[in-house]
Amino acid sequence: MAGEPQVHTVEAANGGAGGMPADLVPEAATVRPAIDQDYIADLYRQLLSALGEDPDRDGLKDTPRRVARWWSEFLEHDPGRTDTLFTHERASADGEELVIVSGIVVASLCEHHLLPMTLDVTAAYCPAGQVLGLSKIVRIAQAHGHRLQLQERIVNGIAEDLAKVTGAADVAVVARGEHACMSMRGVRASGAVSTSAVTRGRFSLDHPMGQLFRGVALKGVDQ
Numbered sequence: 001m002a003g004e005p006q007v008h009t010v011e012a013a014n015g016g017a018g019g020m021p022a023d024l025v026p027e028a029a030t031v032r033p034a035i036d037q038d039y040i041a042d043l044y045r046q047l048l049s050a051l052g053e054d055p056d057r058d059g060l061k062d063t064p065r066r067v068a069r070w071w072s073e074f075l076e077h078d079p080g081r082t083d084t085l086f087t088h089e090r091a092s093a094d095g096e097e098l099v100i101v102s103g104i105v106v107a108s109l110c111e112h113h114l115l116p117m118t119l120d121v122t123a124a125y126c127p128a129g130q131v132l133g134l135s136k137i138v139r140i141a142q143a144h145g146h147r148l149q150l151q152e153r154i155v156n157g158i159a160e161d162l163a164k165v166t167g168a169a170d171v172a173v174v175a176r177g178e179h180a181c182m183s184m185r186g187v188r189a190s191g192a193v194s195t196s197a198v199t200r201g202r203f204s205l206d207h208p209m210g211q212l213f214r215g216v217a218l219k220g221v222d223q
Contacts, residue, residue, distance in 0.1 A: 035075060040068035074109075077146035083165050084133035096202070098170070098209060100124040100216050101137045106154065108145035110181045117151065119177035122217035125162055126170035126202060126209070137162065151175055155196045163200065170201030170209065174217035 044064035048055040055064060102122040110117055121141045125132075144157045159173045174197040183190045197217075202209040 032075065035068070035072040037065070037068040037072055040071055041065045044068065074146055077143065079139040079143035079146075082136045082139045082143065082161070084136050085130040085166070086133065096126065096209065098124055098126045098212070099131065099134075100213060101134060102216055104138050104141045106141050106145040106175070106177075108147070108149045108154065110179055111148035111150060113181040113185065114148070115180035115184060117149075117177055117179040117181075119145070119151065119154065119175040121154075121158065121173065121175045122213075123158055123162060124172045124203065124213050124216075125166050125168040128166060128168045130166065132162075132166050136165070140165070151177065151179075151194055151196045155198050159198045159200065168201075170203055172199045172203035172210070172213045172217075173197065174214075176218075 041064040044067050045055040048060060048064070053060060055061065100122065101124070102120075104121040104123065106119040106121050108117055108119070109115065123137050123141060140161045141158050144154045144161075155173045155175045159171050162173070163169070163171045174195065176193055176195045178191070178193060182188075182192050182194075195218075199205065199210055199213070203213055204210055
């Protein structure tokens with residue numbers, strides 16, 4: 001799962017993507033109550049005591065405040081602009097185009113057990129007159145990880161935002177990853193990988209676009 005995100009711009013005819021900045025509309029910020037770090041730290045002190053630990057001993061005395069600060073960083077994450085679009089002139093009137101970004105690492109917390117999950121996300125869309133700045137696809141994906149989540153909700157949220165920002169009817173997202181709630185508790189299935197996917201429009205399974213996308217998103221996986 002490690003590595004930089006990979007970008008694949010595919011055309012059925014020769015040519016490449018290009019363009020100039022389009023008018024930008026500021027993204028509406030998600031309204032979330034500010035995290036009370038003092039209150040969270042006090043709760044963690046109580047938790048440590050309830051677990052039979054001494055929250056004032058060396059090694060733990062600063063832990064409640066560090067964890068409270070992390071919760072603030074995690075939940076108050078600012079993804080920055082995610083709607084930077086560029087006008088796009090196709091090099092050829094024939095054929096179809098798609099943009100695929102793979103290798104996006106999304107770290108989140110399972111809302112059922114508050115344990116981490118790490119996902120490898122691949123997202124794609126067919127440009128509809130404009131192309132989205134490539135880093136914005138990564139920002140959209142990672143923003144969905146900064147809350148208590150489910151893998152299925154992350155995939156659907158990324159697809160929804162990608163379609164909304166680009167205006168594209170054809171989008172696809174796949175996420176594959178490991179969940180600590182399976183590896184550290186219960187069945188303790190270390191190494192088990194969960195895969196979730198959503199496809200829309202021409203990325204449906206019976207279309208060549210879907211076949212190409214799956215070839216990139218599930219490379220190395222027995223399909």
